[in-house]
Amino acid sequence: MLKSPQSVTLDASHFELIEAMTDEVVVLDATGKIVAVNMAWKLFCEENDGDAGTHYVGANYFDICKAAVMDSVVQAEAVLDGLRQALKTGTSFEGEYPCDGPGVRRWFQLNANRMTIQGAPCLLLQHRNVTTRRMAHDDVERAHVQAETFAALVATTGEAILTYDLEGRIISWNPAAERLYGYTEAEALGQSVELLFPADWPTSVLEYRDQIMSGSLRQFDAVRIAKDGTKRHVTIACTPIRTLSGDIVSISNIHHDVTATRRAEEVRDLVSREVIHRAKNMLSLVTAMQRQTANSASSLAEFNKSFGDRIQALARSTDLLVDGGWSSVDLGQLVRAQLDPFLHEHTKVVDVAGPSVALGPQALQLIGMALHELATNSTKYGVMSDGRGHIQCHWSHTKEGGLRFQWAETGITLDPSVKRTSGFGSKVLSVLAPAMVNGSADTVTSDDALTWTVTIPPSHLGKTN
Numbered sequence: 001m002l003k004s005p006q007s008v009t010l011d012a013s014h015f016e017l018i019e020a021m022t023d024e025v026v027v028l029d030a031t032g033k034i035v036a037v038n039m040a041w042k043l044f045c046e047e048n049d050g051d052a053g054t055h056y057v058g059a060n061y062f063d064i065c066k067a068a069v070m071d072s073v074v075q076a077e078a079v080l081d082g083l084r085q086a087l088k089t090g091t092s093f094e095g096e097y098p099c100d101g102p103g104v105r106r107w108f109q110l111n112a113n114r115m116t117i118q119g120a121p122c123l124l125l126q127h128r129n130v131t132t133r134r135m136a137h138d139d140v141e142r143a144h145v146q147a148e149t150f151a152a153l154v155a156t157t158g159e160a161i162l163t164y165d166l167e168g169r170i171i172s173w174n175p176a177a178e179r180l181y182g183y184t185e186a187e188a189l190g191q192s193v194e195l196l197f198p199a200d201w202p203t204s205v206l207e208y209r210d211q212i213m214s215g216s217l218r219q220f221d222a223v224r225i226a227k228d229g230t231k232r233h234v235t236i237a238c239t240p241i242r243t244l245s246g247d248i249v250s251i252s253n254i255h256h257d258v259t260a261t262r263r264a265e266e267v268r269d270l271v272s273r274e275v276i277h278r279a280k281n282m283l284s285l286v287t288a289m290q291r292q293t294a295n296s297a298s299s300l301a302e303f304n305k306s307f308g309d310r311i312q313a314l315a316r317s318t319d320l321l322v323d324g325g326w327s328s329v330d331l332g333q334l335v336r337a338q339l340d341p342f343l344h345e346h347t348k349v350v351d352v353a354g355p356s357v358a359l360g361p362q363a364l365q366l367i368g369m370a371l372h373e374l375a376t377n378s379t380k381y382g383v384m385s386d387g388r389g390h391i392q393c394h395w396s397h398t399k400e401g402g403l404r405f406q407w408a409e410t411g412i413t414l415d416p417s418v419k420r421t422s423g424f425g426s427k428v429l430s431v432l433a434p435a436m437v438n439g440s441a442d443t444v445t446s447d448d449a450l451t452w453t454v455t456i457p458p459s460h461l462g463k464t465n
Contacts, residue, residue: 008117010036024127030087030120032062041127079110086112087123089235096130107134159232160255163241166195168205171250172417180257182227193253196224197229212238212251224255232447233262265345270360296405297338310372313338317368328358328462331367333402335393338371342384349383354395358462367405373428374407375454382412382450389448391446401458 065080075097082093093112097435111126160177173188211217240248297303340416383389389411441454
């Protein structure tokens with residue numbers, strides 16, 4: 001049982017004891033009142049704007065702890081409970097708490113031990129500044145958290161990250177590097193980073209090392225080779241890794257895969273060049289079309305009508321080509337697009353048949369123009385003018401894998417007085433068409449029939465689905 005609180009007075013031996021201690025020491029009576037302090041405590045108070053007069057002698061230490069609890073010092077409540085338990089049971093208490101001064105962060109270790117003075121229970125409190133140890137511990141914790149965070153980032157990032165020593169040997173290899181290059185960590189570690197270099201790569205890893213160490217190289221584009229032999233276009237960010245003393249011990253690389261971007265750029269450049277080439281061909285074709293139409297037209301009105309119709313026919317073919325990604329177009333689709341404007345009520349007189357054939361750009365323009373000229377001629381003089389007779393628009397593959405396309409118009413009456421060899425249409429069928437595809441064309445006429453046949457080499461055909 002604790003005795004009722006009574007006045008406690010320390011004798012000389014008690015004072016000699018607490019003055020001999022290097023820690024800041026205070027002695028509390030059973031109520032928590034400070035009854036004595038040593039010189040270290042007094043100096044601490046005076047250096048930190050404390051009570052320089054009484055040095056808190058006579059103040060209640062428990063009340064000070066309660067005030068700290070009200071100020072949201074988390075450790076204060078635990079200290080208060082620990083001191084009361086030590087006073088009540090005699091069990092020593094030890095704890096740490098922050099005690100910040102003006103502009104400074106501090107931590108103290110508190111040791112409380114019960115003692116009896118003049119038959120009354122008291123507490124001897126030792127305050128020891130442990131800021132250096134605590135800050136060192138916090139620094140270690142922070143470094144550990146940062147290291148764990150960095151390791152997690154390296155392990156989970158989508159960027160390939162690797163490091164190599166000053167001899168170029170790989171010393172770290174993250175999962176993204178394995179996914180990019182195909183080498184497992186076990187396969188990569190200890191190998192020279194030149195394992196990834198193309199055989200004819202002009203810069204050695206040691207040359208890269210020297211440039212990175214000097215600070216002259218921070219990022220560069222390169223081609224690297226994966227385990228399966230595929231090329232990877234990468235942008236490499238690089239930095240030296242230093243010790244605390246500043247010595248460079250290794251090189252860190254982050255490889256950002258830009259293979260898809262580079263391929264897209266190459267395709268874009270290729271398409272751009274191809275579009276320019278085809279645009280020039282188109283302009284040449286339109287120019288020839290304009291000249292030949294003008295030569296055969298008897299009036300400005302006739303020229304405008306014929307030239308406009310031919311431009312529209314060319315546009316229909318070009319639209320199909322654009323929709324096909326400038327690669328190939330189905331022949332059946334082209335035939336329907338070119339004949340639909342002419343058929344109207346004569347759809348039954350035209351028989352269209354043939355296998356699936358993909359036309360390249362040149363063959364597309366050739367057959368597109370030829371169909372327009374043949375349909376225009378039929379509208380003026382043949383089956384499409386009166387619906388009498390029949391048109392067979394058929395095609396088939398040649399033995400060599402090329403295309404044989406034929407327009408056969410029968411049951412018609414041809415006027416021998418109409419010249420058919422000097423106009424643009426005739427030149428398209430007999431000269432321009434075969435020249436565009438390095439093929440051959442043949443036109444056969446009789447009193448009641450007209451047959452046009454063109455043969456196109458395999459090189460002007462695309463792949464069918």
